[in-house]
Amino acid sequence: MKDILDTPVKMPAHETIYRALREKILFGELVPGQAVTIQGLVNELAVSMTPVREAIRTLTAEGALELQGNRRVCVPIIGERRFSELGFARLSIEPELAKRAALNMTPDDIEDLMRIDVELNKAIDSGDIHGYMKQNWLFHFTLYGHADSKVLQPLAESLWLRYGPLSRIVSGQYGTRNLVDLHDEALSALRDSDNAGVGDAIRGDIQQGLDIVRESQCW
Amino acid sequence: MKDILDTPVKMPAHETIYRALREKILFGELVPGQAVTIQGLVNELAVSMTPVREAIRTLTAEGALELQGNRRVCVPIIGERRFSELGFARLSIEPELAKRAALNMTPDDIEDLMRIDVELNKAIDSGDIHGYMKQNWLFHFTLYGHADSKVLQPLAESLWLRYGPLSRIVSGQYGTRNLVDLHDEALSALRDSDNAGVGDAIRGDIQQGLDIVRESQCW
DNA sequence: CAATCCAATATTTGATCAAATTATTTTTCA
DNA sequence: TGAAAAATAATTTGATCAAATATTGGATTG
Structure with missing residues (x-):
């Protein structure tokens, strides 16, 4: 049986990364046009590539990031x-x-x-x-x-x-x-x-x- | 310099997997409630985990799949x-x-x-x-x-x-x-x-x- | 019925390969 | 000879994989 306190104390890394990035975009810490690189986040957050990739995929699907033809991603520029x-x-x-x-x-x-x-x-x-x-x-x-x-x-x-x-x-x-x-x-x-x-x-x-x-x- | 014919002949694996899964959901090959496991897709499509994870993340962000609390994913049941x-x-x-x-x-x-x-x-x-x-x-x-x-x-x-x-x-x-x-x-x-x-x-x-x-x- | 163990599954990592960008050198032509 | 263009090399970045780790759900057993 499940407990009433259903608070998962530990969050997956991809979730943490997702939330951090999301906040930055939502409140304008990342400006339109700014590039977001996988390796950059790997170095900055001291995590591995896969969870970073997942966070970026999610944000991209939500429209918060945009794939440039050359498999790079950036904060979209809104015209x-x-x-x-x-x-x-x-x-x-x-x-x-x-x-x-x-x-x-x-x-x-x-x-x-x-x-x-x-x-x-x-x-x-x-x-x-x-x-x-x-x-x-x-x-x-x-x-x-x-x-x-x-x-x-x-x-x-x-x-x-x-x-x-x-x-x-x-x-x-x-x-x-x-x-x-x-x-x-x-x-x-x-x-x-x-x-x-x-x-x-x-x-x-x-x-x-x-x-x-x-x-x-x-x- | 880039050529006029800019047709990317090769599609990334995560893109291929994404499209395949997407079609199955869109046209009802997967029924609501049906579980979608990473390992299952790995075996079925003979690819590695990372691209499968990315495809699932994208579909989940789009609402085509749903995370059940216990980090399982399934086709959502619409009430x-x-x-x-x-x-x-x-x-x-x-x-x-x-x-x-x-x-x-x-x-x-x-x-x-x-x-x-x-x-x-x-x-x-x-x-x-x-x-x-x-x-x-x-x-x-x-x-x-x-x-x-x-x-x-x-x-x-x-x-x-x-x-x-x-x-x-x-x-x-x-x-x-x-x-x-x-x-x-x-x-x-x-x-x-x-x-x-x-x-x-x-x-x-x-x-x-x-x-x-x-x-x-x-x- | 509860605690514990086990199998299945998800998550993360580090390594490897491929593609793209940037920097550098070489070539070409006025 | 000098500047622009082209080719090439070096570096950065993305994509994939296979192995290690952690979590969950169910079976087992006391």
Whole structure:
């Protein structure tokens, strides 16, 4: 019989490597165009090739990395065309995910989200770009997590992996001062159990972010 | 300097393995719940572990395979909940993809699609389920291919990888006799350069398929 | 029924080979 | 002779394999 405490204390190396790389991409530590070499990671992380290869394969399948013809991989460069697709997909998936999440959330869950929003605003006020990136991600995905979705959530994660580096560039250019979001509207709708309203707030939040990136013309 | 003929004659082993497995899942040769072991593939395909691991990682990231807690992998079992998500995502992505594809298609491209539709109908008439699965996939994805989409198309492929096994089960239960589609409507809209109409036809086609699977209650 | 052992399987490593990039040298032509 | 192009060598990187290690699930046994 399985124990209730089902926490696997030991994580496979490929999983560890995957998470480390993923974080770097998601929060913009790796810039678009930057090469990611297997051997480089082998040396940097003191592990063997196979788990590194697996981590890279996973990230590549998720769109976070891209195979260049010559069997090299790099962080993809997003042009206007792909940005448009990314925006369409995010607007199609994430509001629905938020709506489905709202359906399942308890007052405690909402408080968790409020705490994250507080941290987020602190990061904005202090100009901490990495903190902003992280808390913003955390806000969206602790929300989405409550949808208990095995299909839509991975899709959203894949889209954020591609959006992250772009967003990081824009934040780096303009700082965090004039960043705004519709998280308060989302939280307010959550408290009112207005599920559709949560979806609408998230849609607005995404649209706002997309507009900022589009205006910055970083391609 | 590089030659104009840049055709890589040799494909990496992990790519070959990936494609073979992918086909089997896509066209229902592997049924939901079926286990996929690394060693099994090593013996079956007479290759080494590393490329097999990579192929499995890629398919897992695409949702075509699923990690069971105990580091085993199997073809995922789709329940009602996930089916609903799958349907929502397909309806959100694929009509848009079709619309964008229509924008770029020449009369020759449309003829290619008509030829595929002829083959598809032959497969239906002869009760060839595998042929039906393959030609139906081919119809949708040669269409989608013209959208030249690096974001939406991979999403659609990922969704089909999960939809395939389900669709195969239903076809196996009821045969190909009463299968219908809206491909003629799509082709007709294509000939009229009615891009939105192409999207609508594909939406209808997908909805029809979803309804059939839902009615069959295969969970 | 629980603890322990065993077989099957997954994970990781280090080594080897092949391909691609970069650096260097040689050749060619004005 | 000098500069650009071509060829070649050296280095880096990727792909594959086979062996060693670790984990899991089930059988065995007390």
